[in-house]
Each structure stands twice: as C-alpha cells, then as structure tokens.
Amino acid sequence: MYKYDPKFMEKAIRLAEENIFKGNGGPFGAVIVKDGQIIATAVNEVTTAVDPTAHAEVVAIRKACSELKSYQLEGCEIYSSCEPCPMCLGAIYWARPSAVFYAANKEDAAASGFDDAFIYKEIDRKPGERKIPFVNKMRDEARDVFRRWDESELKIKY
Numbered sequence: 001m002y003k004y005d006p007k008f009m010e011k012a013i014r015l016a017e018e019n020i021f022k023g024n025g026g027p028f029g030a031v032i033v034k035d036g037q038i039i040a041t042a043v044n045e046v047t048t049a050v051d052p053t054a055h056a057e058v059v060a061i062r063k064a065c066s067e068l069k070s071y072q073l074e075g076c077e078i079y080s081s082c083e084p085c086p087m088c089l090g091a092i093y094w095a096r097p098s099a100v101f102y103a104a105n106k107e108d109a110a111a112s113g114f115d116d117a118f119i120y121k122e123i124d125r126k127p128g129e130r131k132i133p134f135v136n137k138m139r140d141e142a143r144d145v146f147r148r149w150d151e152s153e154l155k156i157k158y
Helices: 006-022 056-068 086-095 106-111 117-124 139-151
Strands: 029-034 037-043 076-082 099-104
Touching (some): 006 029, 006 037, 006 076, 006 099, 029 056, 037 056, 056 076, 076 106
Parallel strands (some): 076 099
Antiparallel strands (some): 029 037, 029 076
C-alpha cells in the first residue's frame, strides 16, 4: 500500500529548482521512498552526463535499485516534480513501484519546451511510418534467441 507525503514532493520540486541554478540539466527532480524513508534522489542529468536517458526518474530508479539490490521497486513510491515522459513511464512500469506522485503535468512541461506529445504520436504509428523508420530484419534469428531463453534453466524471470 502507498501513502502520499507532501514533504517528499517538496523535496522533488526543490531538487528540480536547484538543478536549474547548478546548470546540471533540466528542471526535473525525483525522490524514491520506501517505508517512509528516502532511498534515492536524482535530478535531470541529460546535459551533464551527455546521456539522453538520464532523466531524473530513470537516474533515481537506477540509484534505488542499486541501493535495494533489486531490479524491482515493490513497496516504493516515486515522487516526481513533473509527470513522467514516455521513456520514464516505461522505466517506471518495468521497476514496478507501488505508486507515482507528480507535481507539474505534461502540459506544464510542454509550455516550457519539454513537449513529449510527438513521442506519444510516434508510438501509435506503424514502425515503418515513424519519423525515425523502424525496420524489421532477421526476425527468425532473433526469435531463436527467445526460444533458447524459454528453454534456459539460467533465466531469471522479471
């Protein structure tokens, strides 16, 4: 079960604001909490890490998983200064936290130049019709790898 605590949202927002003045990246902060304790905090590090995946939520998930020595965040809550983008949303679902709380929404982010609407539209398009074409090649060979995975006694389901 999850419980919202405004002090953690205040921390996420404060991290986002501090990140502006440090020049480390975009105005985004995230806090991950388990049992009322902060497990990880992060800010957007896209420009400093030179990594387009270094959004606050993704960085926080990586830190929290490392801290908990688990690839799942069951029993954790994520507090984000802004509604997660499509990439972060995917990472959140893979991490499986109990809840996500966010402050600003995607329209607020878009008004400041962080517009994810085009990504949502691209997801709905057929792969070959996307702005960046996605071309399916060597499917049979790749499916053989999945077959070997299905048969492997070494696999760890997640």
